[in-house]
Structure formats: C-alpha cells, structure tokens
Amino acid sequence: MCIQKEKKYSYIKKGKGHPLILLHGLMGGLSNFNALLDFFPKKGYQVIIPSLPLYNRPLFLTNIYSLSKYIAQFLSEIGVKKSTLIGNSLGGHIALIIAKKRLDLVHSVVLTGSSGLFEKSFGDAFPKRENYEYIKKKSQEVFFNPKIATKKLVDEVFHIVNDKKKGIKTLYLARSAMKYNMSKDLSMIHQPICLIWGKQDHVTPPEVAKEFYRLLPHSELHWIDKCGHVPMMEHPKKFIEILEKWLSKFEKKNYENSFSTI
Template identity: 45%
Template sequence: MELQIKQHSGFKYVDEGSGEVLLLLHGLFGALSNWQGVIDEFARDYRVVIPMLPVYDMPLTRAGITGLVEFVEGFVKTMGLNEPATVLGNSLGGHVALVYTLRNSARVQRLVLTGSSGLFEDSMGGSFPRRGDYAYVQERVAYTFYDPKVATKELVDEVFDVTNSNAKCLRIITIARSAQRHNLTKDLGRIQVPVLLIWGLNDTITPPLVAHEFHRLLPNSELHFLDHCGHAPMMERPQAFNRLLHQFLQQQVPQPTIGA
C-alpha cells in the first residue's frame, strides 16, 4: 500500500487500519517508509500510527531525547490515542519509546525495540557528516545494513540531501549527542511491560552485545536475533520481523477486566 501522509495540528503522520494501536517511531535518519512492511502486514488487524519525528526542524533548544518524547506525548494527546498502545521503535525511535514508556507507563501496553539506542550506538550522527561527499554518505547508509543493496539510491539521496543542509546537520548532531548522554542503564529495571527485542545479528551500530544488555536489564523481555541482518530488521528482514511481532502480539493479549 502506498503511504498516505496526513496532517493535523502541525503533525505529519501515517494512520492506517483500525483497532488496537501500534505506535511506530523511526530513527534519526529514518522515515515513515522504514515501517512499510509493518504497515502492509498489520493495518488489516490493527491501527498503525506513525508520527514523523521533527529531527530536522525542531528548535535547537529542544533538539534531544526529551524534546522528542515531549513531541510524541503531544502527538498522542492531539490524536486522542487514549487507550494503552503497543509502542515500536527503531534506533533513536527505540530510545524515544523507552523514555516515553518511563514517563507514561499507563499509556504503554507493550514495547518492541529493534536496533535501539539508549545504551550504546556507533552512528554517523556523532560528528558533522561530510557535506557534498556522496560516496561517503552512500558508504555510511550501506553500513546500516547487512546487504548493501538495501541502501537504495532513493534512500541514499534522502540522507545526502539532509547532509547538505547545515541547519539539519546541526540538529542531527545535537540529537545524537543528547542520545549518547541519555544512558538508560539505571532506569530500564523500572519498565515492567512486556518487551520484544528483535535484533540484527550483523548490526554494527548497536551490536548484539547491546541487545543482550537490554535483555538483561529489562525484567519482562524476550530477545530474538535475525541472521544476515543489520540495524533495521523491519526493512531488511520484513517477513521474519513480522512473524516475531505477530507471535508477540498474540502471546501478550490484554486480559479483559472481570467485574465483581
């Protein structure tokens, strides 16, 4: 299905399907299209909602993890998403999802993390990307995946356009440094909701050791690795990712409250 981007009260987002809400959060260089495989598979049975995070244009004074979490909180309120949702996050989106859960535990039913930051990551965002160097950007985008062919020309062109804007680059660096400072090691034990960790076995940005550490620190988590897969499993191994997500959602079905 072709993505239909909607706008409401200053927010841009995808909102497909109906039923229980799956709230999806993309990464620092990510886009709504990163979740295409999840939308196609799950919009038949769930309401799949994806806000476009303002990583390239938010005020510099608010550019960081806290500012992005506040943005998601505002989006959820504006959209009237009052029932607890399953929150999915990739890379920086996983980091935002974790902090959102810590601040809004009653609004989160389940959590799904894939290639999440929050403990350690090795990304392009820590230093100023080389402006006008297409080959360098192409190499770094390909570094995200196990199979470099997943880094399509369209994807590389998107990132290249971003790196040619000083204003956007400055925000990327500011947010990336905020994420590196905002380590969640001491906080993860407070998250009690069921957590699904889906990790690429060949992830070089948040390596498998990071996944094991998340699994150790999150008290109600399960961990699955996908082989021949890098930092964005929902893009590189969509069928395997969706199969694990289906299993998790079916196992963790909310129980109705029984009246006295």
C-alpha cells in the same frame, strides 16, 4: 501513503484495533515501516506512524527528551492509551523514555536496533560530508546487504548531511541520545518488551541487545541472521513473523480492557 495533519502533527493512520505506534530513527522515515503498515491493519491492529520533527524545531528543543514529550503529547491528543510502541534506533530510545514516564500510554514496547545504551554514530561532525561515495559507504554499513541502501536512500542521507541546518540538528540529536543513557532506568520499565535484533548490527551491536535483555525485567530477545541495524526493512517477513507471534500472546480481550480505541 496518505499523511494526515492535525494541529502540529503529521502522521499515517490505518486500520482499527489495538494501536501500534511506529517510531523511526534519526536517518529514517515513515517508509521504513511499509511492510508493517501493509500487514497489521489486516490482522485487527491500528497502525499509526508519526513523523518526528527532527529538523523544524528550535535547537533548545532538538533533543531526545523533547522528542519523547512531543510523541507523548501526540498520543494524548489523538486519544491513544495503552499502545504498543515499536521503535527503531532513535525511535526505540523515545519509546523507552515514554514507557518509563507515561504508564497510561504504553501497554508494551518493541525495540529494534535501539539507542539508549550504546550506539555508533558519525561522531562529533560529518567528515567528508560532501563526498557522495563516503556517504554511500556509511549508508550501506547500516545494512548486512548493502543493496538495501538504494540510490534514493543514499541521496536522502546525502541531502541531510549537506544541509547545514539539518546537519547541525542531526548532531544535536545524536549527542543527546548518547548522553541520555538509560542503563539505570531500565529496571523501572515493567511493560512487556520485545527485542528484535539483527545479528550483524554494527550501529547497535549484539552486545547492546544482550544488555537490554539483561536490564529490562520483562523482555524477550529475538535474533535475525544476516541482518543489520534496520530489521523491518532488511527482513520484513521475518520481522513481522516474530512480532505477530509476540503480540498474539496478549489476548484481544486483554488489549480491550487496557486501552481506548481511537
């Protein structure tokens, strides 16, 4: 991965065409979207994956609304308009906030395991945070297949929760996401929405997907079986198949009429 830096932003950009903006979750990273980064630039899309500044901003800016403003400013500064925002977990929540507030930036939204209505988290603290086996178990619970939680992934989570500053900021972000409930806002989001959900998601359970589908006026709901909270990692081929088919509904000429290329 070649990470570009521009002003305060770090991101990956690949391909040309309609922009797909991939937004990772609280415990996620740029590599969560490797399969999409490999596939969609070959199909006439530009893939952009910004790195969310989860741990390097002051506490008063460590919240879901501030992150949404950061991504909106990033898109404006690099010249993106009318993009498709694809968000997992916290990233989906950010996408929804931007879609509501910045119609100029968002053509459509894809949510997968998104927060914004209800999500299970570590709670108010990280109990047993120094217990590696506990963190390993919690990491495995994110997936239907626990083997997806590799040692490298578990090590990364273990490092985050045992770093005092990162641990505190993680809790701040988790709390702000839970407080920023969007149930009353979703009826005002009129862009096309694609919901791609794991049937065995224990973090944002299937009931959450059904509620998003009920409240979002122009949404479609797609399920992936034997799949947990991060479908694009656990079943990348199926995820891409659903996403490509959904994106193909919007003809290239309609994309070209509604956004400016970079």
